[in-house]
Amino acid sequence: MTDRRPTINDVAARAGVSKSLVSLALRGSDKVSEESRAAILAAAAELGYRPNAAARNLADRRSRTIGVLLHDLHNPVFAEVLDGVQEITRQRGYRTMLVTGHGDPEREESELAGLLEFQVEGLILISHRLDPEVARRVARERPVVIVLRHDITGPGISTICTDDRAGGRAATEHLIGLGHSRIAHVSGGDSPIARDRQAGYEEAMTAAGLGADVLVEPGSFTEAGGRAAMLRLLERAPQATAVFAANDLSALGALGALHDTGRSAPADISLVGFDGMSLAALGSLRLTTMAQPLTRMGQLAAQRLFERIESPLSRTQRDVVVSELTARGTTAPPAA
Amino acid sequence: MTDRRPTINDVAARAGVSKSLVSLALRGSDKVSEESRAAILAAAAELGYRPNAAARNLADRRSRTIGVLLHDLHNPVFAEVLDGVQEITRQRGYRTMLVTGHGDPEREESELAGLLEFQVEGLILISHRLDPEVARRVARERPVVIVLRHDITGPGISTICTDDRAGGRAATEHLIGLGHSRIAHVSGGDSPIARDRQAGYEEAMTAAGLGADVLVEPGSFTEAGGRAAMLRLLERAPQATAVFAANDLSALGALGALHDTGRSAPADISLVGFDGMSLAALGSLRLTTMAQPLTRMGQLAAQRLFERIESPLSRTQRDVVVSELTARGTTAPPAA
C-alpha cells in the first residue's frame, strides 16, 4: 500500500465542503442539502472512500459488534446455533465477531480477551469450557449469554439451554416404550451437560424398574469417542439391544462402529442421539434424536443479549427451551 | 456500563508515570525499568485495564487482522479450510474476522465492505460467488487469496485450488476401472467448479469410449440438490450402475435418496463424491470421494496472503494442489 487511503478530509476537499458535512451526509442525515449530498456522494465514489471503522468506533465509543465464542466449527450443531445468532444480529445492524477456542480454556480466555479489546458490546458463548470464574469476571464488563450450558450463573449472565436431564429421560423412555430393557448409555464424559443427560437416563431406567440394567460407557461428545465407546460396549454388554448416545456426533460414531462390525441400527441395536443437528437426518443416517431447536436457541440468545445491551440494568434471563424426540430410522422395537 | 472503562491514562496516573511509559511497558519494551514495569503491571491489573483495539489500530494504521469470507458454516468443507487458515493466522499473531455470505453476491459484497472498513490487511475468499469485477476491485485495495475457485484472476489475486477437471476425470476413471459403464453425473449446477468437474467426467467417459453414455443430472452442491437429482436419475436412467456426484454434500443427499427408495451403495449403485469432508467418512456413510487436502489449502492460502501482506510487491501465486481418490465404502464393481 504505497498510497494512503482516502479519508473523510479528502472527500470533503474534493466535494468542497467540510468534513463534518461529509460525515453527516454519509450517515444519511436529513439536514444536508440535496446539492451537497450529491457532491459528497460523487466525491466519495470517485475516491473509493471507505470509512475507517477503528476511527468510528473510537469516536462513538461503540463498536456495533458482538462477540461469539464457540467450541469449533466442525460440529454442525454450532453452525446452526450461529445461524440464529447472525440472523438477529444482522437485523439490528450489528456485526458478529467469531472466535473458536477448541475446548482449551486458556485459548478461549485469550480469544475472549481479544474480543473485549475490540470493544464488543456483548458476548455469546456457545458450548465453551471456560472457568466459571473467568466467565463471571467477563460478565462484569459486558453482557454475556451462555448457550448450551447452564451451570454457570452470576450477575450479567443469561443462559439459553434445554433441560438436558428431562431430555435424557425422554430419549430413554422412547427406547423403553419401544420395548427395550437392556439399554446402555454412551456418555459425553464429565461435562455438566453430559452429566445431566446421563442422570436423565438413569432416572428413566430406575423409574421403569430397570435400575439394575443401567450401563454407562464413557464417551466424549465426539465421533471418535462414540465409535470407541460403542466398540467397548459391544464387547462388554453383548446383550444390549439399545443405546442412548449423549450427542449426535458420538451417535454417528457409534453407528460407524456398528457398521464396521457388521451390524446395523435398528436391526441389531436401536440408537438415539441428542442435539438434532441437521446432518444427522441426512442420507442413510436418519438418526433418531432428541432435537433441540438449535437455530431458535441462537435467535433467542441474540435477543436476550440485545435486551441487555440496550438496557444494561434489565434482568438476566434463564431460558429453557424444549427438546423433542424426533423418531427417524435408527430406533425400532427389539428383535423378537 | 455506567462507569467508563479505564484507559491508559488511568493506569499511568495510578502507577505514577506517563501514558507513554505505560504504552511501552504493556507492549513489553526492554527500555522500561523493572521498577516502573512492576508498578504499571500492578496498576493495570488492579484497574482491570484492557487496551482499546480501535484506538490502537487507528494509531498504528494497521489492524493485525485478516478477513475471511466464506459461503456458510454448514458445509463442513469450509470449516476444514478455515482450520488451516486460522492455524497460520494465529502463528503470526493476527486475528481472523469471519463473515458468511450464503452465496448471495450482494450480501457477500456488503460483508466484504464491512471487513475493509475494519482495515483488514488481507482477505481470503472461500468458495464465494462474487462478481469477478468486484473481486478485482477489492484486490486493488488489499491482497486477496481465493480458495476453491480459480476462474478469477487479476492483479493482487492469488488462488489456491485443485484441478477440478482432472479430479472429475479421476473420479470417473475410478468407476470405469471398477467395470462400470453406465455412469451418470449429478452436477453442481453452473458454477465454474461444477462445470470443470463435469467436463472431467465427460472427458473420461469419452476417452473410455463411453461418450454415448454421458448422462448429466443437474444438482446444486447441496444435500437437497443431490437428493432430488438422484431421485430424478433413478426414474430417468434406471440402467445406471454408478454415479459421480459433484461434491460430498450432494453425494450424501444422493445416498439418502437411494436409501429412501430401498436401495443402497454400492450394492445397487456405486457412488463417488468430491471434496473429502471428514464427516462423509463417518459412521455408516463411508463415502468414496476425490479428497482435496482442505486444511492444507487453508494453510497455504494464509501463507500466500502473509507473503503479500509483508511484501506487497511480491508476485501473486496460483497454487494447484492435488486431490486424491479415497476409496471407501460406496464404490464396488457392478453387480453381475
Next chain:
DNA sequence: ACGATTCATTGGAACGTTCCAAGACGTCTG
C-alpha cells in the same frame, strides 16, 4: 424592515492509542 426562526454548514474538541523528538539524570572518560 426588523428581530425571530429555521436551515445548512462549520471548526474544534474529543475518543485512546502509538510514535517521536527531546529532557532529566547518572555515569563514564580523559
Next chain:
DNA sequence: CAGACGTCTTGGAACGTTCCAATGAATCGT
C-alpha cells in the same frame, strides 16, 4: 570537572472519525 554518552522518561502530535456549539444565510410574520 566538562563534556559525551546511556538509560529511562516525558509531553505533544498524529491517526480518522463523531459530536457539539456556534455561524451565516435565507425565510417568516408583523
